[in-house]
Amino acid sequence: MRKAITTAVLTFSVLTCAWGQAPPGAGPGRGGGGGAAFPQRAPGDPAVVARGRAQYGIHCNFCHGSDARGGEGGPNLLRSDIVLNDQKGEGIAPVVLNGRGEMPSLQLTAGQIADIAAFIHNFPVNNRDPARFKPPTILVGNAAAGEAFFKTTCAGCHSVTGDLKGIGAKFADPKALQNYWLLPAGGGRGAVAPAHLKPVTVTVGTTTGRLVRIDDFVVTLALPNGSQQTFRRSGDVPKVVINDPMQGHKDLFPKYKDDDIHNLTSYLVTVK
Amino acid sequence: MTIKKILLTASVSLLPVLLSAQALDPTVLSKPLGATDTWPTYSGDYSGKRFSSLKQINQTNVKNLTLSWVGKVTPGAGAGGGRGGFGGGNPVIIGGEGQADPNAGGGFGGAANIRASILQVGGVLYLSLPDNAWAVDARDGHEIWHYFWKTKGGTHIGNRGLGMWNNYVYMETPDDYIVCLDAATGKEKWHKEIASFNQQYFSTMSPIVIGNHILTGTGNDLDEPGYIQSLDPETGEVQWRFYTVPMKKGDPGLETWGSLDGAKHGAGNVWIPGSYDPETKLYIVGTGNPSPAYTNPQSRDGDNLYTCSIVAVNVETGKMAWYYQLNPHDTHDWDSTETPILFDGEFKGKQRKMVAHADRNGYFYLLDRLTGEHLLTSKFSDAANWVKEVNAKGQTIRDPKKDSIVPGALVSPNNGGATNWPPPAFSPNTGLFYVPTNEAYAMYYLTETDPRGAMGLGGKDETGLGSLGSYLTAIDYKTGKTAWRHRYPGLGGNVGNGILATAGGLVFAGDAGGNLVAYNDATGKILWHSHIGNVSNAPESYTLDGKQYILVAAGDTLFTFCLY
Numbered sequence: 001m002r003k004a005i006t007t008a009v010l011t012f013s014v015l016t017c018a019w020g021q022a023p024p025g026a027g028p029g030r031g032g033g034g035g036a037a038f039p040q041r042a043p044g045d046p047a048v049v050a051r052g053r054a055q056y057g058i059h060c061n062f063c064h065g066s067d068a069r070g071g072e073g074g075p076n077l078l079r080s081d082i083v084l085n086d087q088k089g090e091g092i093a094p095v096v097l098n099g100r101g102e103m104p105s106l107q108l109t110a111g112q113i114a115d116i117a118a119f120i121h122n123f124p125v126n127n128r129d130p131a132r133f134k135p136p137t138i139l140v141g142n143a144a145a146g147e148a149f150f151k152t153t154c155a156g157c158h159s160v161t162g163d164l165k166g167i168g169a170k171f172a173d174p175k176a177l178q179n180y181w182l183l184p185a186g187g188g189r190g191a192v193a194p195a196h197l198k199p200v201t202v203t204v205g206t207t208t209g210r211l212v213r214i215d216d217f218v219v220t221l222a223l224p225n226g227s228q229q230t231f232r233r234s235g236d237v238p239k240v241v242i243n244d245p246m247q248g249h250k251d252l253f254p255k256y257k258d259d260d261i262h263n264l265t266s267y268l269v270t271v272k
Numbered sequence: 273m274t275i276k277k278i279l280l281t282a283s284v285s286l287l288p289v290l291l292s293a294q295a296l297d298p299t300v301l302s303k304p305l306g307a308t309d310t311w312p313t314y315s316g317d318y319s320g321k322r323f324s325s326l327k328q329i330n331q332t333n334v335k336n337l338t339l340s341w342v343g344k345v346t347p348g349a350g351a352g353g354g355r356g357g358f359g360g361g362n363p364v365i366i367g368g369e370g371q372a373d374p375n376a377g378g379g380f381g382g383a384a385n386i387r388a389s390i391l392q393v394g395g396v397l398y399l400s401l402p403d404n405a406w407a408v409d410a411r412d413g414h415e416i417w418h419y420f421w422k423t424k425g426g427t428h429i430g431n432r433g434l435g436m437w438n439n440y441v442y443m444e445t446p447d448d449y450i451v452c453l454d455a456a457t458g459k460e461k462w463h464k465e466i467a468s469f470n471q472q473y474f475s476t477m478s479p480i481v482i483g484n485h486i487l488t489g490t491g492n493d494l495d496e497p498g499y500i501q502s503l504d505p506e507t508g509e510v511q512w513r514f515y516t517v518p519m520k521k522g523d524p525g526l527e528t529w530g531s532l533d534g535a536k537h538g539a540g541n542v543w544i545p546g547s548y549d550p551e552t553k554l555y556i557v558g559t560g561n562p563s564p565a566y567t568n569p570q571s572r573d574g575d576n577l578y579t580c581s582i583v584a585v586n587v588e589t590g591k592m593a594w595y596y597q598l599n600p601h602d603t604h605d606w607d608s609t610e611t612p613i614l615f616d617g618e619f620k621g622k623q624r625k626m627v628a629h630a631d632r633n634g635y636f637y638l639l640d641r642l643t644g645e646h647l648l649t650s651k652f653s654d655a656a657n658w659v660k661e662v663n664a665k666g667q668t669i670r671d672p673k674k675d676s677i678v679p680g681a682l683v684s685p686n687n688g689g690a691t692n693w694p695p696p697a698f699s700p701n702t703g704l705f706y707v708p709t710n711e712a713y714a715m716y717y718l719t720e721t722d723p724r725g726a727m728g729l730g731g732k733d734e735t736g737l738g739s740l741g742s743y744l745t746a747i748d749y750k751t752g753k754t755a756w757r758h759r760y761p762g763l764g765g766n767v768g769n770g771i772l773a774t775a776g777g778l779v780f781a782g783d784a785g786g787n788l789v790a791y792n793d794a795t796g797k798i799l800w801h802s803h804i805g806n807v808s809n810a811p812e813s814y815t816l817d818g819k820q821y822i823l824v825a826a827g828d829t830l831f832t833f834c835l836y
Binding site for chain 2: 036037038039065069070075076078079081084085125126127128129132133135136137138139140141175178179182183186200211213214215216217218219240242244246250253254256258261262265
């Protein structure tokens with residue numbers, strides 16, 4: 001029994017050490033045997049899709065929309081269970097030929113229905129459904145109000161003639177600018193954390209370094225000489241002070257009104 | 273001499289323990305956690321409390337808690353023999369309808385992460401990853417069998433665990449089958465399709481066994497309707513199906529949608545198990561968000577019943593007894609599927625039978641579980657900023673200005689939520705509801721300006737702005753106020769890990785730094801920890817050979833702890 005315990009403890013410490021370097025299960029995933037998140041259809045034959053588009057334009061377009069996402073009275077076909085389960089028109093055919101609810105019956109040939117099915121199936125059906133149109137600009141704010149907001153809220157740390165000089169010219173996309181100023185170190189799309197941003201530092205007792213990791217039991221610092229130092233923690237001992245250069249930005253999150261955000265962005269794009 | 277004593281003697285004298293899979297005595301399922309030597313269902317018992325009456329490990333001696341064994345599982349069909357784990361060497365049993373090469377290993381990216389609840393019945397652990405089920409010896413982690421399902425695809429985000437009925441074990445697969453396995457051998461008895469893969473359903477839920485019913489649930493990120501299904505445990509035949517949205521003219525709730533087509537494509541998928549009240553035969557479960565999730569087409573004008581609701585369904589008939597919608601017309605993909613917890617206690621001077629729920633949207637709700645009567649709504653996430661008002665019924669009514677909008681709305685919670693699937697816990701001893709909490713913000717931009725709306729989760733661009741902190745939060749159910757909360761140090765935020773409470777006065781949970789931690793249940797004071805790597809499921813507890821064990825998973829590895 002004692003031997004068993006010793007073995008267990010040894011095994012545990014070996015594993016614990018090994019995991020100091022890599023998190024468990026960091027290896028390649030082997031969860032499944034392949035396959036996509038949802039069924040994928042092969043691209044349709046362009047000639048068939050073109051024939052289908054023509055038939056669809058004549059018989060279906062008005063009610064279901066030119067993109068099959070619904071129109072005057074007809075539902076979105078792309079997410080219809082009948083269409084999703086259809087392969088080559090066999091599932092659609094009974095509805096086309098017999099009608100359904102407010103939909104009239106249409107006397108089409110099996111070939112025409114198969115062509116229409118190919119046209120509908122050629123639309124990608126993605127549950128993340130990216131926007132198909134470039135949305136209008138996000139610049140809806142009042143630049144003058146944004147400037148006033150800047151002076152009262154941001155000017156304590158920032159200046160449009162100093163650190164933010166020409167900021168409006170540095171971003172082609174106002175959305176990227178907005179994401180950037182909200183949290184310059186954020187991971188948001190389009191928000192690239194510039195090299196000049198200061199790292200998060202931590203002071204443990206009298207030692208200060210870049211924060212590598214922290215939990216309730218240890219804190220690890222990267223020291224200026226390139227080495228790392230880990231301290232054991234127990235409650236408030238030793239004293240640990242984290243200095244997050246982004247704290248000022250984060251403290252504002254609960255305080256912003258969305259109008260403040262939009263106004264400030266509309267102002268900052270003018271700082272060129 | 274009882275069986276328990278024989279096993280204890282055998283183990284102490286280092287004799288080989290004769291192992292044979294034991295059927296699950298059906299009466300065990302209706303007993304409270306800790307009253308039997310098992311963990312027989314998703315939450316340990318039907319109540320969802322994840323409160324074990326075991327107290328061999330307690331506030332005084334938990335400092336001596338030590339490792340019993342470590343065991344690793346290797347998913348995939350090529351896993352047979354010589355793996356890096358403990359024991360093993362059995363051929364992998366292969367099933368499935370997919371075309372994939374079973375030896376390719378394949379994979380859906382990312383590491384194997386055991387998110388499942390693990391069953392412990394008769395000294396055997398039954399656990400799962402997507403497409404994979406195992407039985408391992410609860411005494412040392414040795415693999416008994418491994419079943420692998422060749423998938424057609426589907427979202428492999430996780431598997432929440434297995435269900436058990438007598439000597440059958442059930443698993444849902446990402447490509448929408450339920451597979452019935454022989455608990456002793458892992459050999460497949462049958463499999464049945466439970467949803468349409470073509471309609472982009474994916475299935476992760478732990479099947480729940482109640483009497484003669486296997487209850488299943490599914491996920492869907494397109495716009496397909498959610499439902500709970502009851503199956504015959506012997507054959508898998510459908511006994512009833514309950515849709516969470518109106519499916520035809522005349523169905524109740526249709527008036528809360530812009531059109532029937534909108535309702536039928538309104539989602540409300542049920543992908544986390546509910547809890548069960550044997551007294552009323554009500555299966556009480558949280559429903560998912562309406563769809564399209566982020567846009568407001570005319571087709572979903574209204575409150576969108578019965579999405580983002582707690583619904584009580586009679587397990588024999590599949591008919592809804594009552595519902596309470598927490599979050600009418602959700603616009604942030606905040607499912608209300610988080611485990612509802614059933615308990616009895618005093619509320620405003622009256623003894624009540626209640627159900628409590630902490631929602632992804634940052635609010636805590638308390639209801640009477642016999643009627644669905646609303647008792648209390650409170651906010652457990654300080655950051656949550658999307659509510660315009662809590663109405664007279666206690667429902668959280670959204671501020672439309674906090675929907676996804678073209679210039680961007682700054683909203684907390686982020687999409688991941690103030691909490692999510694990791695199971696909460698409730699201790700009747702403290703009256704506290706324990707829930708992992710994240711105070712994260714995001715900018716929600718509308719990108720789909722077509723008034724017909726997007727499909728599924730589309731039509732928006734979300735930019736995460738980090739978290740003001742992640743916490744283990746303890747809520748006093750009587751007031752809805754936070755009694756204590758422990759902030760995980762550091763700057764990162766995540767939805768945290770599931771929780772176990774015990775009569776030993778302890779709360780166990782993985783923290784954000786890779787530690788399994790034991791806290792004082794009344795104060796949140798840390799009493800013990802072990803750095804085991806990124807904890808990936810909720811800790812569990814059971815008695816085996818007279819000892820209380822704590823079981824938890826970190827990635828592909830199981831850890832058990834006990835007192836020697």
